[in-house]
Amino acid sequence: MIIQSKQTNCILLALLMWNPLMLLLLTKSWGITAVITIVVIAISFMVSTSQSLRVKVWAFNLCALSSIAFHSELLFREFLSDKDIPNLYELHGKYYFNKPFLDKEFRTNEYVSSYKTNCQGYRIDNLSNAYDSVKTCDWLFIGDSFTQGAQVNYNDLYTTLLFRNFPDKIIVNAGISGAGLYDELNYFKDKGKTLRPKVVFLQIGVFNDFFNIKERSATFQDYLMESSNLYRYFAFNFFSTDSLPLGRWTEPFFPSKQDNIDYNILFKDKSKVKISDMKAFRTCINAWKKEVESIGAKLVLFLIPSKEQVSPALLQEVMNRYNIAPTQLDMTAPNRLFENVSKALNLEHYDLTQGFCKSDNFPFFNQDEHLSASGHTIVATELTKHLQKYSNSTKLLSVRNSHDRYPSFYEGNLLYQCQDLDGGYLICSQNLDGTNRQILAKSYEELVHPIISQDGRYLAYTEGNQESSETDVIIRDIVLKTEHRVNNNKQYAAIPMFNHKGTMLALPIWNKNKVTPANIAIYSIERNCIIKTIPSKVECWRPIFTNDDKKILYIQKEKYFKIKSFDLTTGAISEILSLPFDIWDIAISPSGRYIVFAGNKDGNWDLFSYCLKTKQVKQLTKTKGNEWDPAFGTSDADLFYAGTFGINDGVFYKKIKL
Numbered sequence: 001m002i003i004q005s006k007q008t009n010c011i012l013l014a015l016l017m018w019n020p021l022m023l024l025l026l027t028k029s030w031g032i033t034a035v036i037t038i039v040v041i042a043i044s045f046m047v048s049t050s051q052s053l054r055v056k057v058w059a060f061n062l063c064a065l066s067s068i069a070f071h072s073e074l075l076f077r078e079f080l081s082d083k084d085i086p087n088l089y090e091l092h093g094k095y096y097f098n099k100p101f102l103d104k105e106f107r108t109n110e111y112v113s114s115y116k117t118n119c120q121g122y123r124i125d126n127l128s129n130a131y132d133s134v135k136t137c138d139w140l141f142i143g144d145s146f147t148q149g150a151q152v153n154y155n156d157l158y159t160t161l162l163f164r165n166f167p168d169k170i171i172v173n174a175g176i177s178g179a180g181l182y183d184e185l186n187y188f189k190d191k192g193k194t195l196r197p198k199v200v201f202l203q204i205g206v207f208n209d210f211f212n213i214k215e216r217s218a219t220f221q222d223y224l225m226e227s228s229n230l231y232r233y234f235a236f237n238f239f240s241t242d243s244l245p246l247g248r249w250t251e252p253f254f255p256s257k258q259d260n261i262d263y264n265i266l267f268k269d270k271s272k273v274k275i276s277d278m279k280a281f282r283t284c285i286n287a288w289k290k291e292v293e294s295i296g297a298k299l300v301l302f303l304i305p306s307k308e309q310v311s312p313a314l315l316q317e318v319m320n321r322y323n324i325a326p327t328q329l330d331m332t333a334p335n336r337l338f339e340n341v342s343k344a345l346n347l348e349h350y351d352l353t354q355g356f357c358k359s360d361n362f363p364f365f366n367q368d369e370h371l372s373a374s375g376h377t378i379v380a381t382e383l384t385k386h387l388q389k390y391s392n393s394t395k396l397l398s399v400r401n402s403h404d405r406y407p408s409f410y411e412g413n414l415l416y417q418c419q420d421l422d423g424g425y426l427i428c429s430q431n432l433d434g435t436n437r438q439i440l441a442k443s444y445e446e447l448v449h450p451i452i453s454q455d456g457r458y459l460a461y462t463e464g465n466q467e468s469s470e471t472d473v474i475i476r477d478i479v480l481k482t483e484h485r486v487n488n489n490k491q492y493a494a495i496p497m498f499n500h501k502g503t504m505l506a507l508p509i510w511n512k513n514k515v516t517p518a519n520i521a522i523y524s525i526e527r528n529c530i531i532k533t534i535p536s537k538v539e540c541w542r543p544i545f546t547n548d549d550k551k552i553l554y555i556q557k558e559k560y561f562k563i564k565s566f567d568l569t570t571g572a573i574s575e576i577l578s579l580p581f582d583i584w585d586i587a588i589s590p591s592g593r594y595i596v597f598a599g600n601k602d603g604n605w606d607l608f609s610y611c612l613k614t615k616q617v618k619q620l621t622k623t624k625g626n627e628w629d630p631a632f633g634t635s636d637a638d639l640f641y642a643g644t645f646g647i648n649d650g651v652f653y654k655k656i657k658l
Contacts, residue, residue, distance in 0.1 A: 011041055011048070014044035015037070020033055022071065072230055084233065086102075087232060088104075088150075089176075090226070091218045092186075095186035097176060101118075110367055110368055111152070111372075113152055115150050118132060119132075122134060122172060127403060132647075134195065135195070136624050137172040137195045137197050137646055138624055139166075139198070139199050140174060140188075140192055141172065141175070142187065142201070142202055143175050143176075143179075143202065144178060144180075144209070145370055146370060147174075147203045152371070161376060161380035163648045166384075167394050167652055168392065169623075170625055171645070181213055182213065186215070188292070198298065199299075200292045200297050200299050203304060206266070207251050213277050213281055214280065252306065257323075261274065265333055265337070266333055266334065285345060301349040302351075302352060303334070304356075304371075305356050307364050310356045310363065335351055350383065395652060395654070397432065402418040402420070407651045410456065414430055415450055417450050417461075426439050426442050427459070454502055460475045460505060461474055462496070470512075471494045472487055486505060490511060490512055492509070492512060493508065495541060495543070500545060504531075506522055506545060507521055507543065508520055508541050508542075519534060520533070520536075521534075538557045538558065540564070544587065550567065550568055552565070553588070560580065560583070562577060563575070576595070579599065581601045585630060598630065605626040606621045607630055607639075623645070625644055627643040627652070628642055640652070641654070
């Protein structure tokens with residue numbers, strides 16, 4: 001009995017120090033709490049049966065100290081959360097990457113930026129869904145904090161700006177703050193390869209990419225930094241040994257002459273450490289080349305200069321403070337090393353130094369060492385000059401990522417749907433150059449599929465929840481400023497389309513019981529009622545009128561969606577086009593000779609044309625993104641459409657030849 005009592009007391013004492021309720025508050029996980037509690041009980045039982053006093057003393061001390069640590073962590077999280085230093089990264093063995101689902105605001109005396117990441121840790125804009133993942137890309141940009149760009153908003157990143165110039169490319173920004181060349185290489189081996197990029201751009205910075213070039217593995221301290229808010233607070237506020245004599249980071253310059261000899265690529269004198277790093281740079285870039293080319297991709301290098309290479313005033317400031325003479329410096333040494341290694345490995349490479357030096361706007365923040373919005377603009381401008389071979393006639397008309405879709409052209413204006421920064425849904429019109437933007441409708445319910453009658457009197461659109469297929473079609477009289485629902489109380493409807501006279505609407509309608517599939521109905525605006533329905537036992541969508549208003553074309557579900565035709569005079573139904581993949585989003589050219597549609601041929605949506613006379617199908621786009629919602633302008637050569645390219649989206653214009 002005495003032995004059992006000792007065991008019970010030992011277990012109770014351990015559970016007192018490792019209270020399961022406190023554990024639950026800390027971990028926010030029933031599973032983790034249960035596992036830790038069981039482990040504590042098991043260890044307590046084994047210690048209580050031990051005959052060694054030393055084991056019992058050690059066990060008690062360890063249990064007490066760890067209890068103090070975990071209760072301190074809990075108290076810090078609960079009562080001093082405003083002091084928390086955000087953890088922005090996840091450890092992955094030999095590299096770390098941006099933490100997923102972050103939504104932070106960074107604020108200093110020089111900048112305020114919004115920093116959001118998706119489920120993979122890639123930066124996204126404020127309107128993008130964090131649960132949407134990027135599965136493939138055309139261009140993968142890898143670098144340190146100069147690429148990550150946490151100091152600027154998503155729309156100001158050089159990778160986002162590049163998308164405006166190359167809008168048919170899926171561009172992924174895989175910047176990792178503080179990462180070295182080997183950290184970035186290990187990311188590429190583990191995650192980057194899975195995106196199957198065609199071109200990998202490796203950003204190299206004079207700031208810190210030419211020293212300490214070696215492979216690293218995560219230490220216990222790294223894992224503690226990742227998991228403990230309290231430890232991060234002490235590490236940043238008390239343990240840090242960083243010294244900033246000039247009140248800013250000045251790498252590759254250091255206050256100590258020996259550090260400059262060992263680590264500063266711009267300092268002429270070299271030690272064995274610096275020579276070793278220069279050799280390691282060549283070795284690492286060669287390893288990069290082999291890894292990238294092993295997946296059939298192309299490696300491109302580009303160099304970002306340091307502040308001191310761009311600003312004579314900042315260089316003089318560093319020289320004065322660190323007692324460095326001009327004769328001790330070689331300000332083009334990293335550029336030559338970059339050039340020589342790139343040429344020796346036959347790699348395409350761009351040195352952006354001259355573009356930075358010639359800029360009217362200073363590309364860096366004054367105190368912070370990173371690129372300002374102006375700096376990101378310079379990088380995008382300089383890279384665009386080098387990448388012209390990848391450009392084509394595609395133009396991005398959208399100003400930012402606001403989920404612009406369903407464009408249509410009327411009276412020289414572009415009509416489309418989008419989202420506002422406050423989460424509201426908008427129907428907007430604007431000139432083709434982006435000016436004279438007007439909001440025609442706004443709601444916090446979804447507003448989609450907008451269309452205006454050719455005489456400009458009526459606006460029709462879909463309102464409601466698309467995901468649950470619970471939507472209505474609303475028609476608004478712009479002149480009388482009245483509106484009403486087209487479908488009755490027992491029906492849902494979507495995707496309206498006017499005839500050219502502006503007297504009728506064609507739209508899919510289905511019963512609220514959702515037993516019957518969506519069928520195409522014809523609605524008379526004058527009579528305010530459904531006057532005809534195209535009968536079908538399977539779902540039908542995307543109706544459009546032919547240019548003479550005598551027929552309605554629509555898509556019908558069979559094995560794949562195909563294009564059907566309904567004659568409004570005779571009621572005859574005929575098949576126009578069937579392909580071994582789904583057809584969606586059909587549009588008729590102004591001449592009436594062609595149909596353009598979105599087709600899911602290769603696992604994504606591309607645009608195709610179909611000649612009604614020759615029966616020939618032609619693929620108009622072939623990208624890794626999704627292009628859909630085609631709409632013609634004034635001629636058969638003017639095509640507007642919406643698209644998504646990884647994280648970026650918008651409305652586009654393309655000059656085509658049918």
